[in-house]
Amino acid sequence: MAFTRRSVCTALLASGAALHAVHAFCATHIPSGTIKIVAPFVPGGTADVLARVIAERLGKKYGQPVIVDNRPGMGGNLGASAAAAAKPDGSTLLLGTIGIHSAFSVYSKLPYDPEKDLQPIVILGGVPCVIAVHPSRPFQNLGELIAYAKAHPGRLNFGSAGTGSSTHMVGELFQQAVGVQLTHVPYKGSAAAMNDLMGGQIDMMFELLTTAAPIVKSGRIRGLAVTSKDRSPVLPDVPTVAELVVPGFDGTGWFTVATTAAVPRATVAQLNKDINEILHAPDLQDKWKSLALMLIGGTPEESARFVADETVKWKKVISTANIRAE
Numbered sequence: 001m002a003f004t005r006r007s008v009c010t011a012l013l014a015s016g017a018a019l020h021a022v023h024a025f026c027a028t029h030i031p032s033g034t035i036k037i038v039a040p041f042v043p044g045g046t047a048d049v050l051a052r053v054i055a056e057r058l059g060k061k062y063g064q065p066v067i068v069d070n071r072p073g074m075g076g077n078l079g080a081s082a083a084a085a086a087k088p089d090g091s092t093l094l095l096g097t098i099g100i101h102s103a104f105s106v107y108s109k110l111p112y113d114p115e116k117d118l119q120p121i122v123i124l125g126g127v128p129c130v131i132a133v134h135p136s137r138p139f140q141n142l143g144e145l146i147a148y149a150k151a152h153p154g155r156l157n158f159g160s161a162g163t164g165s166s167t168h169m170v171g172e173l174f175q176q177a178v179g180v181q182l183t184h185v186p187y188k189g190s191a192a193a194m195n196d197l198m199g200g201q202i203d204m205m206f207e208l209l210t211t212a213a214p215i216v217k218s219g220r221i222r223g224l225a226v227t228s229k230d231r232s233p234v235l236p237d238v239p240t241v242a243e244l245v246v247p248g249f250d251g252t253g254w255f256t257v258a259t260t261a262a263v264p265r266a267t268v269a270q271l272n273k274d275i276n277e278i279l280h281a282p283d284l285q286d287k288w289k290s291l292a293l294m295l296i297g298g299t300p301e302e303s304a305r306f307v308a309d310e311t312v313k314w315k316k317v318i319s320t321a322n323i324r325a326e
Contacts (some may be wrong), residue, residue, distance in 0.1 A: 019223040029266040030090060034065040036092045040079025040100065041161070042072045042189045046210040049291060050124060050255055051095040057278045070191065074098040075325065077110055078195030084117035088262035090271060096120065096219040098166040101170035102311040105318050106164040107324045115311070117260045121271045123296040124279065125288070126252040128228035129170045129206040130213065130235060136200050137173040142224045142244050145204075149180035159193030159202045163325035167193075169314055171206040172321050173239065173251045186325075188208040199222055208253050209221050209234050211291035212232070227251040234292040254296070254310070256303065265300075270298050 035058065039051035051068045059066035071079030074129035080100045082217040094100070096118070104114045104322070112118075131142065139145040149156050160168035163186045175182055185202055190211060190288045196202045198220050207226065213234045216223040223238045231240055231249045241249040257275055259268065278284065288295060296306070317323075 002095045005161050006166045016250060022120050029264065029270045030062055031267075032064060033091065034067060035059075035062070035091050035093065036067055037095055037200060038069050038071055038079045038083045039095045039250060040071050040073070040076035040083075040097075040190065041255075045072050045096060045161070045190055046200050046253075046291065047076075047255060049210070050293070053284070053287065054095075054189075054257060054275060054278060057281070057284075058274065061274055061278075065095075074107070074110075075103075075162040077107065077114075079105065079114040080114065080118065080311070081110065084112045084114075084260050086260055088260045088261060088264075090263050090267035092123070092259065093271070094118065094256075094258045096258040098169055098253055098310065099162070099164040101256060101258070101307045101316045103164040103166075103169050103318060105145045105315050106323045108324065114229050117206075117261050117262065118258050119268065119300070119308050120256045121268055121300060122257055122279075123298060123303045124255045124257060124307050125295045125297075126228070126254040126292040127183075127208045127210055127231050127294070129167060130209055130216060130223045130238060131174070131204065131206055131225045131227065131241070132197065132212055132216060132223050133200045134197055134200045135219070135222050137203055137222075139224065141220075142239075142241070145224060145245045146178055146180060146245065148155075149182060152185050153181040156203045157185050158204045158206060159185045159187055159196055160191065160205070161190040162188060163323065164318075165190075167206050167208065169317060170251035170253065171215075172226070172317050172323065174249075175207065176317065176320055177241070177246045177249055180289050207324075208250070232292055233289065268300050272303075286320070 037051045037055050038047045041047045055066040055068050076099050085093035158171050162243045197205050217222050279297050
């Protein structure tokens with residue numbers, strides 16, 4: 001017999017268990033049945049890994065199935081549009097990113113409106129990128145790369161997970177901050193781009209530390225700088241762009257759990273509380289560190305303000321670079 005929250009609550013009530021214990025367990029606004037987290041990218045990336053950790057812990061907490069549904073395409077917006085159109089009861093969640101919540105203006109037309117049709121439940125955290133080159137390239141430090149890029153506009157190319165993705169947006173922010181012109185090569189996910197970087201088919205990437213750090217440590221790519229304000233404990237010997245070139249530079253990818261805008265506040269509040277507890281679980285702290293995730297958390301209202309501020313930032317980058325995707 002499979003035990004769900006509903007069946008356990010019924011049994012507790014029937015047995016006359018202490019009411020305060022019953023209410024602590026049963027007083028939830030989460031729908032019964034299967035909960036789905038849409039991870040709008042191919043399996044194996046940072047978003048997918050985060051979705052699976054959250055899904056496993058929510059499943060244990062609720063005593064019901066929580067599954068991950070990978071729906072890649074359109075820089076994450078294919079899966080996001082499906083999540084936005086889902087039944088508004090909290091049974092469909094979304095692992096959101098910069099590309100979905102704040103860089104959507106690269107598209108002239110989308111099947112949904114991210115600002116109106118989605119609501120963030122919680123900001124999970126940020127992950128810096130590392131500016132990495134193939135070892136065959138002659139750049140031993142960021143200064144050498146910038147000098148070459150200024151002398152040869154457009155000659156160096158960089159791969160990304162797709163137009164509008166965090167790995168693209170951070171690259172555009174870097175170009176505008178230091179005054180260089182690079183050629184963007186969008187891929188269908190970071191894995192394909194990283195394969196080409198390791199093979200020497202592209203020059204560089206602005207890749208999330210979650211996936212790039214182990215490859216930097218292996219020597220298969222060379223890390224020149226990280227894009228957060230402070231150094232990352234994952235690559236403590238790699239300096240920041242802020243240290244080397246542009247004080248205050250901060251180009252950090254981030255991830256949310258979101259849902260359709262029509263989900264009731266009580267359900268969003270419950271999910272927010274439970275996911276915050278997962279983020280701060282003592283036994284998961286080493287996991288977050290291994291993923292290079294800098295925890296953020298906070299209330300739904302704080303999360304909404306965070307997304308709004310980031311949208312202003314990335315819309316400016318997109319407008320300045322005149323970035324468009326179809």
